[in-house]
Amino acid sequence: MVERARGGDIVAFESLIRAHETKLHAFALNLSGGRRDLAQDLLQEALLQAYRGIASFRGESSFSSWLWRILRNTLLRYRERKGMAIETSWEKSSAVGDTRTPSAEESLILDDRLRHLRTLISLLSLDDQEVLTLIDLQELPFEEAARLIGIPVDRLKPRIFRARQRLAELVMKHKDLFL
């Protein structure tokens, strides 16, 4: 199947990603702070990149960690391109006195506080965001998350520890959002 997808076979490629798409969709949603439209753009872009680059997939890593890296890099490029866009939209959506009801489209997160928490996570560095997304939002086992990121488990544990500390600092800074 990988061989056929490598030759540009669209049907083969689509069935390859079918097994991963729910997880990737969740990653994209979490990486984008729960914003559905952004998540879909990211995912589509990442999968297109994957299709273009599948000839370079050598099977050294698992297909899912290869896809994860592409998705992560897509988000990185998005952040570079948009600069502070994520921050800006957060300021807007969480400004005090913002009483507009989120539409079903833009918020699958019914709990506002969970939405704020996701937004705070999306403000962290991509490294922090990555581990928090995989471990705390997606609840992957450490082994699987480490495999996806491509680091040993014993290096993942201090990373998640520090990432949660930085998240805690953000929560204290914006504690009004959680009271």
Added chain:
Amino acid sequence: MTNENCERVKGLLGDLLSRDLTSDERRMIEEHAASCAACATSYRALLAARSLLREHRPVDDAPPEELRAALHRRLVEERSVPEEERASFLGWPVRTLLGAVACLFLFLLGYWTVTSFPRQTEDAPVAISRSVVNAKEPLTIRLTYTAERPITEVFVKIRLDEDIVFHTEDLSFRELREYEWKGDLKAGRNEIPFVVEMRRAGTRTIHTTAEFEGYRHRHDVELHADGETMTVTYLAYGRVPL
């Protein structure tokens, strides 16, 4: 005294998401919080954040169908538009003549070879799209050319395997195994629709070629019928010089 404790308590609060605090540490925070409003609210906010992290349900929904469709469209485009080409060839599905069955957009049958991929050869096609339709109903296929400029002297040939017939009232047409079309393409979209039926279960192919400007472009539609349903796969081959 309060300020000094504040610093120590803040340090502990910073760990609240990372690890379980000891009961001594918790007691220290709570005692301090009783007399320090700032630390008390930080503590409450962090406890809320911690339970959000622990209790939320991970997202587990598949991407919506429109995302799949949009991606498919872009994948096909990716294959279909090398710069030097002037025309692209679309194979349009597939709508049964009878009844309002959902229209299947298997779109874009054709594409040209993109240099970043190994060149397709006459014996190594790639599948462009696949869908499942009702085997008992006639199948409409629209060969669609989209041309950026007029192209003259185009020669299209459609050849049916045995057990596939053209679906038409005209009995003489029903006997045809092969249909040829010669003509010019106008700029924009040009359609050659035809309707077929599969007479028995099995795997059969509709072979199509389009010749113009020195090349033959081959696209096949493979029908795999197993009684109730039929799987329709669009296959594209590399173009070959005439």
